[in-house]
Amino acid sequence: MASIAVLGYGVVGTGIANLINKNKERFKSITGEELNISSILVKDKNKHEQKQNYHLVTDSIEKIFNNPVDIVVEVMGGLHPAYEYVKKALKLKKHVVTANKDLIAEYGEELLDIASDNGVTLNFEASVGGGIPILKPLMESLAGNKIFEIQAILNGTTNFILSKMYAENMGYKDALKLAQNLGFAEANPDSDVLGYDAARKLSILSTIAYGMKVNWVDINIEGITDIDEIDFEYAKLNGYIIKLLAISKNKDEKIYGFVKPVMIKSDSYLSKIDNELNGIVIEGDAVGNVFFSGKGAGMLPTASSVFGDIADIIQNKNKKNIKFNDKEAYIEKYWDEKSDWLVRIKTNDRLNTICNLSESFKNCHMYTSSVTQRDEVAAIIRNEPEFTLDSTFEKLSKLSYVTKIKKFMIL
């Protein structure tokens, strides 16, 4: 029998308890082992009185570790005390499964080392892409590939908001409120809407894919809080959709990564990833592009990945542990490829702004459509690297008549 302690009994913890109970018979018939939840850690026992497994609930981490336990499942979220508890569990030679992307992005290297030193496994499939099998396929099935690039939609909350803004012409604030009402966004949505959540997930994927430590704080991060209805009107004029993309690439062992709103063509794979879904494209030298998508969060999809991790530990007890490479990645500040861009410049002098743009860029098509606002110039600039754009815009932004510059990469 495999004894499981669950830390956290919120939405995901409840899903896991249900899934383990549901799969008891089937799992035993496949592996010969029975899964059993021995205890569940909560902050406040009183809140869980009505729940099915109330007799297993405790508010004492000591009790958790004093019970016989083989696998600790951490689904509390947040950095502390998750970090301390997971570290303690690993040092006590308990296997750990976590769904916590903050924890892995911040302390993954250290915790994987501790796991390895103690001969136990730390699995974290659910930390990226929710229910989508992605980390294990990347680490194991695609082991023969040198990975060049990752393009992904990794945050369901922002994808939901952008989908509503696109499909129903909602403003950002209304779409955020709807997401909050439906439980897709938290009361404090900062980590999602500012792009931090996606950046943490991208750093986990990139660290594994490139075999180098890609810290999430080194990724260029831009959230979705500044996107307005006019941006979507421009996007639609061109048949584009705006998505918060998380992209990293490895070019000659230099890494470039960003999380930002990008205009993508409406016939691309990622353009079809709507609402709370996630999607990930991995490009490897042998396999070419492989695409994965599914539900990126939620009670049962997350529990599905956690269950897979538990099954993995039970079925492969002697498995070699993965480690994050401690070699720090060399991070490029700029994407060195040429792209097309959509730019919007708020200005008190349209004519001069248009002249400036025309002089600065060889291939610059000004918008003259009805979307264009009186106090702005909008243009598509083709085939320029980001660096050229940014250095030109730095000069432009110093002109007295230019008040704001906004740019979108077009992919």
Place this chain on the structure above:
Amino acid sequence: MASIAVLGYGVVGTGIANLINKNKERFKSITGEELNISSILVKDKNKHEQKQNYHLVTDSIEKIFNNPVDIVVEVMGGLHPAYEYVKKALKLKKHVVTANKDLIAEYGEELLDIASDNGVTLNFEASVGGGIPILKPLMESLAGNKIFEIQAILNGTTNFILSKMYAENMGYKDALKLAQNLGFAEANPDSDVLGYDAARKLSILSTIAYGMKVNWVDINIEGITDIDEIDFEYAKLNGYIIKLLAISKNKDEKIYGFVKPVMIKSDSYLSKIDNELNGIVIEGDAVGNVFFSGKGAGMLPTASSVFGDIADIIQNKNKKNIKFNDKEAYIEKYWDEKSDWLVRIKTNDRLNTICNLSESFKNCHMYTSSVTQRDEVAAIIRNEPEFTLDSTFEKLSKLSYVTKIKKFMIL
């Protein structure tokens, strides 16, 4: 050091040899083990004189087994002698990796039992979906799910042909010839164009997903040889695309499966799977829909999956073996859900045929467009189960003026 014998030195065998050589250093640094190709089995040594690894080439299976070898990679294809060689390897307690879907669909259960009895592993990721990681995610990452349905495009050859017929208005024969010229179709394309290849892959996926033996011969199979340009014109009129879909589902432990050309809406995931790509949607009770896509065949994508299988064996030497359940699935002859259908009836009496159709189906919309041929009636029939259609068509086909009936499910 892990010693690998490769059976077959065609396109895929060459890809594997290249990938193993390329990954030597990296693999050793990750696992501490060196991969080494000890011998390569070919039919005719003279044909391979110019190849890099000619010194490893042998035409004697005895030599292969007399060399020290840990893992046998079977990429000869076909049933015989692949079956005999793989069986012998397993009995000699060699791990086996194969890319051979015919072999696994036909002899998978027996071979997995032999592997298990001999304490070795038989891996076959590349047998379905080429480079796409699908079998391992299904077996391991999604282990906590009851799988309800699989919808997939599993044959790159037919998908290429149908993509060309759709995008370039080519006839079937021209598109097949193009596929053959580009190496996407074999000189004898029967196994692909008649749907057998897709059915074998669907049977492997379904056997794993539902934990019951789904024989490929029990799957309803229809190929693409009868599809013509007019079918595509009707499809386009409605915004549909024609794809050879492989679908199975588990409803109350009864299995239904088919491979046939289906009209699908052009905004669905699978409609974006063009040319030689494969795509697979798996529906699980916890995870919901998960979607995988990528290159379904080819030298390096196949080698990518084979390499993942090899790495898996080396890193998990004590891994428990999977088995195919020997419980035969109960196979339903008919899909019991209502669908929409496009039907084309060749007839010498259009008026009477239209009357027949109108009387038989409540919701039947006749085509009156320019596509409609003089000697045929075409119609969309909504919300009818396949059984009703087939029994009506059986009667219709006996009428003297009806010469041919063709139907497409619309999904």
